Amino acid sequence: MKHIGWIASGAAAVLVAAGAITYAVADGDDSATKVPTADSADAGFARDMAVHHQQAVEMSYIVRDRTDDVEVRRLAYDIAQTQANQRGMMIGWLDLWGLPKVSSEAPMSWMGMGDMASGKDGSLMPGMATNAEMAKLGKLNGKQAEIFYLQLMTDHHKGGIHMAEGCVAKCTVGVEKKLAQGMVDAQESEIQLMADMLKERGATAR
Numbered sequence: 001m002k003h004i005g006w007i008a009s010g011a012a013a014v015l016v017a018a019g020a021i022t023y024a025v026a027d028g029d030d031s032a033t034k035v036p037t038a039d040s041a042d043a044g045f046a047r048d049m050a051v052h053h054q055q056a057v058e059m060s061y062i063v064r065d066r067t068d069d070v071e072v073r074r075l076a077y078d079i080a081q082t083q084a085n086q087r088g089m090m091i092g093w094l095d096l097w098g099l100p101k102v103s104s105e106a107p108m109s110w111m112g113m114g115d116m117a118s119g120k121d122g123s124l125m126p127g128m129a130t131n132a133e134m135a136k137l138g139k140l141n142g143k144q145a146e147i148f149y150l151q152l153m154t155d156h157h158k159g160g161i162h163m164a165e166g167c168v169a170k171c172t173v174g175v176e177k178k179l180a181q182g183m184v185d186a187q188e189s190e191i192q193l194m195a196d197m198l199k200e201r202g203a204t205a206r
Helices: 004-026 041-064 071-098 130-137 144-169 176-199
Strands: none
Touching: 004 176, 041 130, 041 144, 041 176, 071 144, 071 176, 130 144, 144 176
16 A cells, blocks of 8 residues: 555656646747757657657556556556556647657667667667567566566666656757656656565565
8 A cells, every 4th residue: 555655646747747738838838839840859859758658558568467466557557557648748749740750860869869779679768678578578477577577667767767857958848848857756756666566576676
């Protein structure tokens, strides 16, 4: 029961971010109406984080099928729903801006870090699991699946936080910066939660 508050706080952060978007538009935030260029940090973050989030959603649904643990299943559902909703926002912004959802530039180029991830075996950006790791997760069961998921998602969140902090620093669209900061806050809380959950299972982050 002690972890429910952590999970609720993550969901609350998303609601706050969504509310900030609504408020910014209603309050006439000029940055909300500016159209970024295709090579801007705003567009790059939206494209890259949509891909990053999609893997977290997939990972979360995999583990829900591999364990009966209520706590892990609840966390996985919360992460899947949160990141699917955020992904929808970012893709929606790209549509609104009339910008492509894919780029010929390497991921993270908008941060000046296009060479950060090797891209080998599906790990396109920092924190992303490889195809082999995703396949391994899909074969584990019970406690082993829980531990591996929590380790993978901890790495995933750390990479996501790095990207979101980049947007906070470089993005110019106010509502996107607010969403990015909400991601940082929520995922930092979830990393602490997952550290506690790993400890309960006799394991640690990788």
